[in-house]
Amino acid sequence: MKKTFKAGLILLIALINGNYLLGQGNTEQYWKPVADNPYLQERREVIPTDKPIDQVAILDEVVYTVKEGKLFFLQGQGLVPVKGAPEKITKIEVLKGGLWVSSNSGLYLFDDKKWAKISAEKFVDFCMHLNQVHVATTESIFKYEDGKLTNIMPEGGYLSSDVTMFMEDGTQLLADPVTLGPITAIESYSQTLHILQPGKLVQLAGKVVNEHLIDWGNLPSNNTNDLLSIGSKLYISTDRGLGLLRGTSLTQIKGTDGLPVENTAQMVKGFDSDMWIGTPRGLIRMTADEFHYFGSGLWLPDNKVNRIASTKNKVVAATEGGLGIIHYEPYTLQKKAAHYEQWMEAYGHKRMGFTHLLSKRNGEWFRDISDNDGAHTATYLAAMSYKYAVTGDEADREEALDAFQAMLFLERVTPIDGLISRAVFSRKGDPGTMDNRGSGGLPAKWYATADSLWYWKGDASSDEVIAHYYSVAIFHDLVAKGKEKELAKEHMTRMTSYIMDNGWKLIDADGETTRWGRWNPEYLLRPYGYEDRGINGLEVLAFTYATYALTGEEKYKKGYDQLVKWGYPENTIKQKKTFPPSQIAPWDDNLALESYMILLPYEKDPDLRSTYLRSLERTFEIKRMEKIPWFNFTYAALTGNDADLGAATQHLREWPLDCTNYSYNNSHRDDLFVEKGYISYEGGVKAISPREVAALRESRRAIVLDGGRNGNRIMEPTGYLRDYWKGRYYGFIKAPTVSDKNLLTVEKFSGTNLGAKPYDGTERPDYLK
Structure with a gap:
């Protein structure tokens, strides 16, 4: 048998x-x-804080955060105050090798060694456009060049895209000046500045403020939040999904398309042709064909994501409960x-x-x-x-x-x-x-x-x-x-x-x-x-x-x-x-x-x-x-x-x-x-x-x-x-x-007794003797 x-x-x-x-x-x-x-494998690091983290940015692999309006940098598992930083900070972002800091007292630039005050105005957003830093107040956009800001408004003001304003010779008669505001975000797309106003996307095409750039489609919602340009696409975050502009066509990305949370806020570029999206209900990574959701507990100290920063192998989320850091390693x-x-x-x-x-x-x-x-x-x-x-x-x-x-x-x-x-x-x-x-x-x-x-x-x-x-x-x-x-x-x-x-x-x-x-x-x-x-x-x-x-x-x-x-x-x-x-x-x-x-x-x-x-x-x-x-x-x-x-x-x-x-x-x-x-x-x-x-x-x-x-x-x-x-x-x-x-292999874990103590009881019988 x-x-x-x-x-x-x-x-x-x-x-x-x-x-x-x-x-x-x-x-x-x-x-x-x-x-x-x-493939790239995620590894978690969660750093709880006693107060919400409102802003985060990464300069030369150093993580900077804003807590209660004050600037800190991450050292180990703790936050250390940055000397000489302004207070009542509202926004930070890294552009062209410097940390741009907007506060109630003005705009500052930090290069990891010294501070420079750029302006006494308060700014709401920054972006790179034609390889130069551009910053925006609620009403105007400025170009940073040779250590100073210059308002990009042309002499004579902006023109309207409304065809009823044009005369036969191409000039315009304007009863009221054309303005850019109220500006909530700016972004460079197809070498053209795009401006987000509450519930509206406009384009600055030379002198013309183009309010009619969309031929097909609508925004998912009038409650708009942020802009992000990646290649041929311009994304607009709203409380009911993402808007996606390609050329002059605007489509929508919703939960039915796989978006885990439609109430989207800040967006940042990732490190592998991906995009990161902050929401009040967690963090989202959007790749070419799928979405990855990162919620509180395993990945974040709190679900409400206030800001995001990304570098070549990690993403840092500032939340109401501290920092969530997701490291990526080849596995x-x-x-x-x-x-x-x-x-x-x-x-x-x-x-x-x-x-x-x-x-x-x-x-x-x-x-x-x-x-x-x-x-x-x-x-x-x-x-x-x-x-x-x-x-x-x-x-x-x-x-x-x-x-x-x-x-x-x-x-x-x-x-x-x-x-x-x-x-x-x-x-x-x-x-x-x-x-x-x-x-x-x-x-x-x-x-x-x-x-x-x-x-x-x-x-x-x-x-x-x-x-x-x-x-x-x-x-x-x-x-x-x-x-x-x-x-x-x-x-x-x-x-x-x-x-x-x-x-x-x-x-x-x-x-x-x-x-x-x-x-x-x-x-x-x-x-x-x-x-x-x-x-x-x-x-x-x-x-x-x-x-x-x-x-x-x-x-x-x-x-x-x-x-x-x-x-x-x-x-x-x-x-x-x-x-x-x-x-x-x-x-x-x-x-x-x-x-x-x-x-x-x-x-x-x-x-x-x-x-x-x-x-x-x-x-x-x-x-x-x-x-x-x-x-x-x-x-x-x-x-x-x-x-x-x-x-x-x-x-x-x-x-x-x-x-x-x-x-x-x-x-x-x-x-x-x-x-x-x-x-x-x-x-x-x-x-x-x-x-x-x-x-x-x-x-x-x-x-x-x-x-x-x-x-x-x-x-x-x-x-x-x-x-x-x-x-x-x-x-x-x-x-x-x-x-x-x-x-193929991993190093032996450092430390001893990371979990339960070693067994020290009676030995089990050996049935092979």
């Missing part, structure tokens, strides 16, 4: 080449691999994976081979000994198994072995063969915290071991069970050698035998069926458990057949056949719930994908494969709009079909480097719509980028708009590691072709 295992192994090897259906009459591959090219996805592995070490997410999130209590970080330690550790075990299969690095194998032994421990720590625990807590020296909640909000069940060394958490659920099978099967096929393979098979047989011998139920140490450990027909095929018939049926089919495939023991094949006779396969087709949205459990999607991954590669019967594939097709179509790599990569691996791999890979690029779970809010946005080409089946109105939420684990959803823990939780980044290395293993993501080590 060992031929069955070998066939499964060959099949997994074939998956690498995209031929997952080896021997099934279909070896076509409809997906194309995605290159891991260098590859492989480098990001290395960053997250360093993060897990530096922040102490690992303990005895388990992985944990961290929670802050009384200012100190602790590992949560949670309700699903097995499921969370299984994600890391799968990640390291995929990684070792790609790299062959012994250090990666050791990581996988450590996590595998932790999974074994969850079963060996209980007094009953085959019964797994949710978590294990050392009764001596464990700095973690025991979770006092159990399944469905019930009180936790903690049991002491006979040797008094450990507490183990009972009432294990189907979540935990399928996670064991998925991760241990992957470990068995990709990492295990010798005794390790036998331990992996033994682990699965002990669990499967215990469940089968108890009538397809998981019986806890108290003799009662666990709350969610039910796969028996009396539960799944009756009204009480009917809602679980699809997902639980898929799980039990998967782990029973996987156990048979890896061991060849007929006991498990007979058990599987009995499940088939009960009609379990048919129930899997609609296992994915879609209604009502409020009762959809995101973790069920994770369980389903783990089940598919250990059922479809082993099952050969064409009729049953057809049923399971229909189930997978339906599930993926529902989840497709979220672009989460775990769903896309699994679907592509098991079908060979196209699975939006480009979108899934982009999802990985958009993960934030900081895994702290800050609060986030997106429900206020104006771009909440389902993208073209996708359909929402679960009530989601938009697939939210990882950049715009928080680092989430394996059960993540991309359609949750608001959430977070206000910086009081740090998530382990195992979801990224699993998805990235799975993508590499199956060839969906190509290996980077760059040779620069700085684009």
Whole structure:
């Protein structure tokens, strides 16, 4: 019967080449691999202040700010007053190598060493025009030349663009002089000065104040704010979207076009042909074909952005709560994976081979000994198994072995063969915290071991069970050698035998069926458990057949056949719930994908494969709009079909480097719509980028708009590691072709005990000795 295992192994090897259906009459591959090219990765820096920051500018890489009308420069994490600066400052901007400062006492120029007072007037805006600095009061525009300002108004005054003012000889008779004001902003576009007045855009064409420059289109609103020229485009910000002037045609950019917030204010040029937009509800980066939203919490100390400044590799936002600085660094996805592995070490997410999130209590970080330690550790075990299969690095194998032994421990720590625990807590020296909640909000069940060394958490659920099978099967096929393979098979047989011998139920140490450990027909095929018939049926089919495939023991094949006779396969087709949205459990999607991954590669019967594939097709179509790599990569691996791999890979690029779970809010946005080409089946109105939420684990959803823990939780980044290395293993993501080590690896994190203290409790048993 060992031929069955070998066939499964060959099949997994074939998956690498995209031929997952080896021997099934279909070896076509409809997906194309995605290159891991260098990209610009955001890194956060937030500097809170006691008072709002009203202005910001960057001169020679020094950040200058205005707080309560006074000028400061940023030094480290603090603001230092600038000597000799005027007070009651209203605006600052860097032009032609100098810092222009407008205050109630006049206009000043600072070159980082000395101050020069240029004028006693108060100015509202500055711009570069024909390579010279131009400044504007509310009524006039001046050119700065040879150290002084000159009013650009021609002798005799300005002319009007109103054709009724022209005489036959081209002269004009004006009852009232033509004025430029009230000026709110100025900008040079197509070598012509453009002037923003309240609700109106005008053009200074030589002597003529052209009020009729727009042939087609209208401004989104009369409440106008700012002007910005980039190449062939002139942007006008308003409270109801952006106006875009190209030539003499004015179009609008609204929430329906992807603009996250329509109430736009200041705009500045970026560093990569992009534009930055400040709003009262966050910061926006606009690239050639997409918008990036940066809200308070992760990126900003406050959502109200007052001013923005940009330089070659960073953007600084002045907000009501301080400074938000977004640094950009060249990265590859492989480098990001290395960053997250360093993060897990530096922040102490690992303990005895388990992985944990961290929670802050009384200012100190602790590992949560949670309700699903097995499921969370299984994600890391799968990640390291995929990684070792790609790299062959012994250090990666050791990581996988450590996590595998932790999974074994969850079963060996209980007094009953085959019964797994949710978590294990050392009764001596464990700095973690025991979770006092159990399944469905019930009180936790903690049991002491006979040797008094450990507490183990009972009432294990189907979540935990399928996670064991998925991760241990992957470990068995990709990492295990010798005794390790036998331990992996033994682990699965002990669990499967215990469940089968108890009538397809998981019986806890108290003799009662666990709350969610039910796969028996009396539960799944009756009204009480009917809602679980699809997902639980898929799980039990998967782990029973996987156990048979890896061991060849007929006991498990007979058990599987009995499940088939009960009609379990048919129930899997609609296992994915879609209604009502409020009762959809995101973790069920994770369980389903783990089940598919250990059922479809082993099952050969064409009729049953057809049923399971229909189930997978339906599930993926529902989840497709979220672009989460775990769903896309699994679907592509098991079908060979196209699975939006480009979108899934982009999802990985958009993960934030900081895994702290800050609060986030997106429900206020104006771009909440389902993208073209996708359909929402679960009530989601938009697939939210990882950049715009928080680092989430394996059960993540991309359609949750608001959430977070206000910086009081740090998530382990195992979801990224699993998805990235799975993508590499199956060839969906190509290996980077760059040779620069700085684009492949990261330096070791500086500092110690950045998160939880090191584990100093009882050592976990070593099952490989």
